[in-house]
Amino acid sequence: MDTGVLQQKRHQQILADIERTYIETGEPVSSRSVVHRHAEPLSPATVRNVMADLEEGGYLYQPHTSAGRVPTPAAYRFFVDQVTSKATASAADRHWIRRELETARTPEAVMERASHLLAVVSRGMGILVSPPLSQSVVEHVRFLNVPENRVLVVLVTTGGLTRDKLIQSERSFRQEELDRISAYLNHQYVGWTLEAMRADLRAQVERERQEYGRLAQDALALCDSSILADTDQRRIYVEGAAQVAAGVHVASQEQLRELLEAIEEKDLLIALLGSCIEAPEPVHVEFGLDQMTSAGKQLALVSASYTSRDQAQGTLGILAPMRMHYERVITAVAFMAQLFSDHEVGS
Secondary structure (H helix, E strand, C coil), X not given: CCHHHHHCHHHHHHHHHHHHHHHHHCCCECHHHHHHHCCCCCCHHHHHHHHHHXXXXXXXXXXXXXXXXXXXXXXXXXXXXXXXXXXXXXXXXXXXXXXXXXCCCCHHXXXXXXXXXXXXXHCCEEEEECCCHHHCEEEEEEEEEECCCEEEEEEEEHHHCEEEEEEECCCCCCHHHHHHHHHHHHHXXXXXXXXXXXXXXXXXXXXXXXXXXXXXXXXXXXXXXXXXXXXXXXXXXXXXXXXXXXXXXXXXXXXXXXXXXXXXXXXXXXXXXXXXXXXXXXXXXXXXXXXXXXXXXXXXXXXXEEXXXXXXXXXXXEXXXXXXXXXXXXXXXXHHHHHHHCCCCCC
């Protein structure tokens, strides 16, 4: 890839014009279209020369001899890095997203509504993944006695989400004992993550075996590590899968089937969005998802993580054909992640 071709401001501006035109129309962009769009007067010959440079540099390609040019993944990367990084969500989008999320009555409904809004914005697939249970901030815990040495663990996490799991304990408990353990945890550990709570309980068992060891040991046993499993405890909300399939050109029915199977694979989607947590930028954009399926090279993923009390909580994003309105998509993803982080929704 020849990055030197974009050292000239005119080349950058014309590439941005081509990007926006192609995103709007879906048709190869001609030099005449750029002339009509460009802010300063340019001749078609000048534009053609610049387009030839951009094609040679790997930013455009010509699908047919007589057609205009189409952006490559490298062009989309430039567009995202240089143009949309400066964009902010419009007042209309901010008002719409906030209003729609506030009408949801339960935390689960908020998650479902969020994935729907992301699908609408992108004309692709909106995805929202709840936090891994081990990193969830616990607001309240309760233990309920169940016959045959079983205990129902009920956790209320940040935003009012409820997680529950039936565990098999090594000994029988009376409900009075379970209530005492619940009261202890709710007094000592409200606002802690489940992972941090277990670590501290384990340390207490070692330090205070005589005085508090029994209570901490019982609490540690009831917060069993088996309920920390991420795979079956992470909830994923998805909407718009059909829009993704409809927007991608496939060579055969077999390729379409592979694509549909890939975008319906929950663990794969969780793994894809998980990469954004380690990304340095607030919104992570990935082009060409070959790891999904052969048709994935036509897709792009725009994702962000949301946090609570400095703990990584969950991820949200958009999976869509590469030709999407990046300014609106990226700013909507960033704004929604901020709302979740600020507890303005889902609480």
